[in-house]
Amino acid sequence: MADPCAAFLAASPAAGWSRAALAGDASGRRYERLTSPDGRTAILMDARGEPASLSPFLRIGAHLRSIGLCAPEVLAQDAGLVLLEDLGPWHMAAWLGQRPTESELLCDVAIDVLVRLQASRPPEGLVALTPIRAAGMIAPLWDYYTPGTDPRAAAEITGRLREALESHASDAPVLALRDYHAENLVWRPDRAGTDRMGLLDFQDAVLAPPEYDLASLLRDARRDTDAALRARMIRRFADLTGRDEAHVAAAAAILGLQRNLRILGVFARLAGERGKPGYLRLLPRVWNHVQGDLAHPALRPLEPLIRAAVPAPPVPA
Template identity: 40%
Template sequence: MNNRIQERRRFLEEKGWNDWGIANLAGDASPRKYFRLSSGSKTAVLMDAPIGSCGPLDPFIDISEYLIEQGFSSPKIMAKDITGGFLIIEDLGDDLFSSLLVKQPELEYDIYQVALEILVALRQKVPPPHVPAYTPETQGELSALSLTWYARYISGVEVNEREVNQLRDFVAGAISSLNERQVFIHRDYHAENLLWLPERSDQERVGLIDFQDGSIGQSSYDLVSLLEDARRDISTTLKEDLLYRYSELTGDSLALIKKGVAISGIQRNLRILGVFARLSIRDSKSWYLDYIPRVWDYLMGDLETAGLPDLTSFIMNTLPPPNPENLDKLRSA
């Protein structure tokens, strides 16, 4: 038995949960592991997040408490070991948007409307204290992952630092040009981090998870995360309806919303190209490469909408397209 299993058992025993049944749950892109605890009809979720590989638990705890205080559905913290990297949290069920819509696609319009309304509601809230700013400079830095992981391992050529700096500056400048409200952003607001809770009411009908990287940033960021989901398609009609509804609810110009979504989408999709390549190459999670063509298509659409010819030219000249040959290079890297 490895040390981590022993530590997990010790935590459960110390907190009085050792007589509950335990079963694996699907994880996410991080090293965190999740387990469902059960006792009769009662359930909870054990999060196993070693501090060394996952970072401190405080951001997750603080943001979860903030979201609950603001009237949103986030897992309540039931027991914790900050030093050991363990939490027992409320079980919000299995109805992730991504899996629910495979079974009940007719729910898509309604549940996405509620997810959109949450973003509008979050705009009106005072952001939580001690949450980091997702600055234009940080976003520029992260966009360069597309060069250091995606392009680098397709081309087989060492990264040109001048090009990395150019991309950082292009993206940081584009983000800085947005005159958007700075709000709390989840940073991974998509169908695998949203749970449908129909027994609850209003904005509490969507459960929020995996928000530990939450930051303060431009309001279009989470909107594009919802609309340009790397793991699933939404129809053009639904996307247009959601953008129009967002404009109605916020009073913001539809044209400015679309431009903000495009610019935030460029940054986000550049980052995802690099992150998914890294997950395959470094962490042996090659299935993330299957999502890259969709991300590339989003990027191309965002470049067309954003009206940034210098950045567009730069990307087209430095990033290879994810054709089958190039994806095979990433798989074998």
């Protein structure tokens, strides 16, 4: 059977380039790095397994480039296959794995990107992450991580979370990329300013509270950040956006809790239903993120409810 990717590439600017598979993510998309005989590179994104994600990916990418941020240029596309600019070989997590002393620098630039993103008017037609929508998004927690939870307890926690969001993160005026974490940020040390940070995986973008992507960065499911670095990021974000630091910290804690309760359920589903057991190894860190954010005073009404209903995951073998 003919390979559609090979046919697509044969008619593209990357005709004849070598192909190497890249590690996948939680989506149905697949990626390859293409290399020319003289060392140039590009990325093949195969979105045929997740066709609904392609249009928003292209639209949000064009918006990001229009406001001077670094999203990959589209070099060719056809029937769910896209040839993309290669932003570079180092995502932020891999770079810091070898150069941990540069954490402050890279996190500062990541915050600068958020500030620039939020200073621009978002594109039209995005779903708004209202408190009722955000609270409802933790449903995978009950369906897959703790399927035996009493529905009354689940409903109470969801309602209390909505109330916390209404009190501290009710407005959704800015573009949020939703998965703003270290494996979706490409570090480009030879560039300047915000062009040093390339952006990936933004097709699920929404309108959200300003602290939403900050919370994603502070409580990364795939890597830890120490308390001092998190405090630095909160302070930098507050200073550069003119927002009250205490408000930013409270909103980030609540949005981080919402994100990570949802992620517990999503990762459990990926491991159980999609045959991706590697996600089980991430659950202890995500659960620890939940415990960390519950310590914030704004979440005091939720703390005993969640501690009773959301147990620690088993330690992976």
